[in-house]
Amino acid sequence: MRTRMRPSSLANSSIFSPSPVTNELNKMSANSEGNEPTKQNSANYGDPDFACKFNSSENPESEFELVRERMHSAISMNKTEFVDSVLSDFSEGYTGLSTDDRRKLLVVLAKDYDLNRTRVRDLMKQYLGLQLPAGDKGEVEDDGFLATFYRTEKNLRHALQPTYEVLFERLNTHPGGLQFLSVLRADILSAIKEHNIPSLRAIDSYLKEKLITWLSPAALELHRITWDDPASLLEKIVAYEAVHPISSLIDLKRRLGVGRRCFGYLHPAIPGEPLIFIEVALLKNVAQTIQEVLWNDPPIPECDATCALFYSISSTHPGLAGINLGKFLIKRVIELVKQDMSQICTFATLSPIPGFMKWLLSKLALQSNLAEADTLDVSHSYNESAGSAFKENVLTAEEEREVLSKLGQSTLGKDGIEVIWNLLKSPNHEWSKSEEVLSVLKPILMRLCARYLLQEKREEKLLILLQTFTCRMGRWLKGYAGWLTDQRKHSHKVVVLW
């Protein structure tokens, strides 16, 4: 994705020699409207001497300055046939920079190509001078009146776009530009880790919003990945599989073969490389462990499958972090599998139930006043939602007795709650390895998990982890699935939330 170039090849890669293009661009940028950088640090862009420095790009500093100038040109030049070659030069130059120089350049971009705050303030004052329309005026007056509002609001929307918007927009329409934007965002994210300043956070947030728009699911193509796909694509599946690594070609072939599905979202501008992909196993019943899925050999005939198990989802672009394509991909894949195989009516995952453990710990902490100790952060975040149940007992009397009699002999705690708390917090999930502990905890955790799903998650978000299982404990929930389904009266709608 990123190819490093030797510095000396950079200066020659342009169809122009550096010095004329620099002068040309400076002239052009002088004509452009609205794309001027904000004041600070930018006074030297128009200076011809500034351009002369770049005749040699032998040393890293001048290379940085060359790329910086290309960036400036890419933003400030008017739309002509030159923009494409300037964008190519900029992308090439950028990928050739060292990590430090890239970060420096990103800070320049974030700060010097921000929005024009003077213009924003002028427009605001103008807007605040307008009177809001009164409630019941006739339509005609209101209309003429509103025209001024609409116009000023539109101008404000545009004025509130930072100048670097131009670079993003141009890159997006430039061949290879979307991929490059994803590299830029990955770099911004890693720069923030090193140097968490507001201007970098602001450019990240802005670029993220743009990427969400451009990568809208409507623009993505759902592609079923099979053994017939090009090796160059399959190689990416192997490289980016983030949940259950693919160990060999045979492993990959099995994941694309009978009883398995693999789907990816492709974007026309990034061909041959899914942005995200998901792996599905077609099973007779919901699997208990990932081993069953990966080593189920020979697989059952597909016509016998009643369950589609989503056992892995991976994103290939670090620069697309936080852009929730997975949700849309899962929805599309469920539709597709349903269409293809009507006998499949269970859609499940092996992922942990989101939020359950956090909720449970906060519940336990609240009741036993363990909050003073190391649990403060946990209980705090759930204070509100758990508030109504403040005085309620997490355990039934019978469960309390059971826990104390069977597990309370050690020094684990003074009551059932504390015993369970300490067990769950034990390092490396030791509790899950003891048959004795499991036999007591299983029915309790099952009941509490069912309650969590049914009552504690917000109504709209509940839907529907009915047949979602965790590796460690979720599999016990299996028996509850039917009951949950009845309770929710949504047995025809199984939607998996990631």
Next chain:
Amino acid sequence: MRTRMRPSSLANSSIFSPSPVTNELNKMSANSEGNEPTKQNSANYGDPDFACKFNSSENPESEFELVRERMHSAISMNKTEFVDSVLSDFSEGYTGLSTDDRRKLLVVLAKDYDLNRTRVRDLMKQYLGLQLPAGDKGEVEDDGFLATFYRTEKNLRHALQPTYEVLFERLNTHPGGLQFLSVLRADILSAIKEHNIPSLRAIDSYLKEKLITWLSPAALELHRITWDDPASLLEKIVAYEAVHPISSLIDLKRRLGVGRRCFGYLHPAIPGEPLIFIEVALLKNVAQTIQEVLWNDPPIPECDATCALFYSISSTHPGLAGINLGKFLIKRVIELVKQDMSQICTFATLSPIPGFMKWLLSKLALQSNLAEADTLDVSHSYNESAGSAFKENVLTAEEEREVLSKLGQSTLGKDGIEVIWNLLKSPNHEWSKSEEVLSVLKPILMRLCARYLLQEKREEKLLILLQTFTCRMGRWLKGYAGWLTDQRKHSHKVVVLW
């Protein structure tokens, strides 16, 4: 594209009966934040009685109200698995409405789901209370300081989005939604023709900007259309060809055969239907007339071609008017043709030279003071650009003599300028049918057109109509092409502007 439905089928098309879903949705919308409609006219949405009216959708009025309510739900409900079915119900219901009802609904959408101006004003006051950072402060202070700016600016950007943004965004990610948005925009455009009010213009401008983002060339796939494509796609080429209608299957087959190319932009969300397509003829020399292109049978071998003539470009979606996909399509096609056939170095069109006739008429009008009469509008629009040449003679002394001696015998005008003016303004371009008139006007128009291209068009926009020919008069420019090329020193860059 639009299928009308019988009203009675509408109520049953939902998987819910109207009344429960109405109640459900009203409950949900009460929970939603930020998606409330603006105050006017919306008080009745939450009223359960309002919902009861829709149990029957037998008469048009209640059907309108049903669709209006679906629209409200589609905007105001929280993200759940219901949104998709509500969006489908809304789209279906909308396409079943009469033209009048659609327009009524669009006005409701534009007015009642506008932005929240109170919130906007509050944020603005807050923003204006912040101090602009001074020039040379240290980075640390500035940074902490800027964080407040960034946050408020982001909030303002969001607050300045009208509430109907939600509907557009949701439709865009909904299967078939992009196509439906294009139908909505077409309806908005036709509503504006009937009832040109600011709120409709504002919603049009907003939707247009969204569509430009979603239909960015990066999201489009360039597809070469051939005789091997599905008939359902080719049928659309026949239906939408807007420049030179396709008369028969044989005509279509020829346009896709040897010595011809046809390329379209496809969007993944609108499969099997190019949004725009362009037809290209590969010729030995630039054609003089469209007849040569359409009836050039048998065509020359492709390896003998040196010219790619873009003879037709058509858009298939009226709702995408003003979204300039053509410019990008042409650029991509030029690249592709160059790659495929390096011997092709001339890229031309048969389109009239944009702006030339308007410029010429304004020039003539200015000089002969014809402006007082019916030319006021023309000369006005060019006052500024032509200002510098106010006192200059459009015709040379020799041209003036030639015109008067050969064409001035009639009552066409008192001087050369007036004669030419009257000829050019004659109905049905009568002037272009007389060999006598042509022999005089041709060299004059050629000279003036060359001058227009070289001197009058703004520097950045000039590029480069060098080998662009109009059907009526542009073909005479041919002789000038080489000279123009020399003048511009851009013989290696031929970019056709549409």
